[in-house]
Amino acid sequence: MISFICITCGTQFPPSSSPPAHCLICEDERQYIGVNGQEWTSREEMISSNKYKNKIIEEEPNIYSIVPEPSFGIGQRALLIQTPNGNILWDCVSYLDQQTIQYIKEKLGGLSAIAISHPHYYTAMIEWSQEFGNIPVYIHQLDKQSVMRPDKCIEFWNGDTLDLLNGELKLVCTGGHFKGFQVLYWPRRQILFSGDQPQICMDQKQVSFMYSYPNFIPLNARKINHIMKCLQPLDFDRLYASCKMSGIKGVIETKAKEIVEKSAKRYLKAISDDNDD
Incomplete structure (x- = not known):
């Protein structure tokens, strides 16, 4: 029995004797099947x-x-965040070997939990949880149907926010790219971990929001306004995205909230019927 991994998106499926007939993540209009x-x-x-x-x-x-390395799936990266109350893995990657496990346990202090922004980064989350002691994986209930490999380690949650690690970190459900899309907020360090919503642009003084990045499907104004309403109470100066696109470091190092707010206004103007530019 093998837990097959989709080469195009990096999603891992439950153990089986033969590959699945379909990858439902890739067949969704937000993703694609490889050439x-x-x-x-x-x-x-x-x-x-x-x-x-x-x-x-x-x-x-x-x-x-x-x-x-080399890049796999859609170019995901994970972020390991060390806090006084334990370490969390934000988003996930498909590849996991003993060298990685040993380094994290011996050099970085292990992992206490995993949280993932949305289904495109679920990848091998179950393997990661098991290798670090069946630690909890926090996913919003609204994206439960997109979990291709169910497991008891997954903790689905409801509502708008969820405190993690005794309040050191906070999950905020913003919707948009997926109904249960969530960002991770670190109040003490004023950092927002955004997954890919908002995503850092080639001009790193701008971010953007999309229903589908590879297929260029935009979000509507109602969803953008809801995202901004969810982010408004958060005081963040830095922003980390989960993909490092060509030429982009993957972090806005200062004035991130100001950049996000200006970018949202630019986006809303661009999709407005009143935009004559």
């Missing part, structure tokens, strides 16, 4: 190929990015 059709791999195959490794980078004190 070679539906292809599968597995954690075991990725490790035995000796092709991949996880590069662990200290972005700033207590924040580490975990980036598979």
